[in-house]
Amino acid sequence: MILAMTGKGGVGKTTLAALTLSWLATHGESPVLAVDADSNANLNEAMGIAYCATVGGIRESARKEATALKGVSKQEFLDLRVQEALVEQKGYDLIVMGRPEGQGCYCFANNVLREVLDRLASNYRNIVIDSEAGLEHISRRTLLSVDYLLIVSDCTVRGIRTAGRISALADEVALPTKQRGLIVNRVPGGCLPEAIAEAVKATGLTLLASIPLDQDVAALDADGVPVSTIAPGSPARIAMNDLLAKLFTNQQEKN
Ligand SMILES: Nc1ncnc2c1ncn2[C@@H]1O[C@H](COP(=O)(O)OP(=O)(O)OP(=O)(O)O)[C@@H](O)[C@H]1O
Ligand SMILES: [Mg+2]
Structure with missing residues (x-):
C-alpha cells in the first residue's frame, strides 16, 4: 500500500510518517520504502538516521554529466546512483527526493528517473511518502499514484478548512489516489471539540483518527531525540498504531 502524508505546514506530517514507518517495520509489513518528498528533508531526523545523496542531486548530476556518459546507459547510471542513495535500515529503506530541479531542461533526466523510481517502488510491499507542506505538490501532481492520501490537520477550524481545500484540489487535478481521509493531530485530551467536529463534517472528509497532543512528542522534539524512539x-x-491496524486490516479484507 502506498500512503502519503499531506497537509499544511507544521501539522505533524513528518511525525506521523515516522510513527507509521516504525509500525510497518515492526508489524510484518516490510519491505517498506520511506520517501522523503519534502525539499526541506527531515524525515531522516525523525527516524534518527543520516543520508548522503538525494534524487534531486542525482538528477542534477545526470543533467550535467549527460554528455560525458559513455559506455554506460543513462538508465543504468541513474539506477546505480539511486541504489547508492538508498539508506537501508532494519525493516525499511529511505530515499530522499531533495530539492526540485533548477533552471535548464530536465525533461530527459526526469523521464528516466521516473522509470527508475517506479522500478524501485515495485520492490516494496509498502511505501510511506512524507510530502512537502501546502498544495503545490498536489497541483503539480508530483506524488506517485497513492492508495491512501492521509490529509493531516491541526486541531483548529482554519486547519480543518485547509484540509478540505487540499482534498478539493486533489479532486480538481484528478490526483491518482484510491482513498483519502483526514487525521486531526495535536488534539488536546484526544477528544475533538464540537466546533472542530462541525468543521470536519463540513469538509465531507472521512475522519480517520484524532491523534492526541502528546507531551512525549514535544519533549523528544525539544531534546532533538528522534520521535521514532517514543x-x-x-x-x-x-x-x-490503532489507525494503522485498522487501515491494514481493511486492506487485507479487500485483497
Ligand atoms: N501529537 C503531537 N503532540 C505534540 N506535538 C506534536 C504532535 N505531532 C507533532 N508535534 C510537533 O509539531 C511540530 C511539527 O511537527 P512536524 O514537523 O511533524 O510537522 P510537519 O507537518 O511535518 O511540518 P512541515 O510542514 O514543516 O514539514 C513538531 O515540533 C512536532 O514535535
Ligand atoms: Mg515535515
Missing part, C-alpha cells in the same frame, strides 16, 4: 505507551503512538 515510548510504546505514549498517547500519539497508541492512537497512530
Whole structure:
C-alpha cells in the first residue's frame, strides 16, 4: 500500500510518517520504502538516521554529466546512483527526493528517473511518502499514484478548512489516489471539540483518527531525540498504531 502524508505546514506530517514507518517495520509489513518528498528533508531526523545523496542531486548530476556518459546507459547510471542513495535500515529503506530541479531542461533526466523510481517502488510491499507542506505538490501532481492520501490537520477550524481545500484540489487535478481521509493531530485530551467536529463534517472528509497532543512528542522534539524512539505507551503512538491496524486490516479484507 502506498500512503502519503499531506497537509499544511507544521501539522505533524513528518511525525506521523515516522510513527507509521516504525509500525510497518515492526508489524510484518516490510519491505517498506520511506520517501522523503519534502525539499526541506527531515524525515531522516525523525527516524534518527543520516543520508548522503538525494534524487534531486542525482538528477542534477545526470543533467550535467549527460554528455560525458559513455559506455554506460543513462538508465543504468541513474539506477546505480539511486541504489547508492538508498539508506537501508532494519525493516525499511529511505530515499530522499531533495530539492526540485533548477533552471535548464530536465525533461530527459526526469523521464528516466521516473522509470527508475517506479522500478524501485515495485520492490516494496509498502511505501510511506512524507510530502512537502501546502498544495503545490498536489497541483503539480508530483506524488506517485497513492492508495491512501492521509490529509493531516491541526486541531483548529482554519486547519480543518485547509484540509478540505487540499482534498478539493486533489479532486480538481484528478490526483491518482484510491482513498483519502483526514487525521486531526495535536488534539488536546484526544477528544475533538464540537466546533472542530462541525468543521470536519463540513469538509465531507472521512475522519480517520484524532491523534492526541502528546507531551512525549514535544519533549523528544525539544531534546532533538528522534520521535521514532517514543515510548510504546505514549498517547500519539497508541492512537497512530490503532489507525494503522485498522487501515491494514481493511486492506487485507479487500485483497
Ligand atoms: N501529537 C503531537 N503532540 C505534540 N506535538 C506534536 C504532535 N505531532 C507533532 N508535534 C510537533 O509539531 C511540530 C511539527 O511537527 P512536524 O514537523 O511533524 O510537522 P510537519 O507537518 O511535518 O511540518 P512541515 O510542514 O514543516 O514539514 C513538531 O515540533 C512536532 O514535535
Ligand atoms: Mg515535515
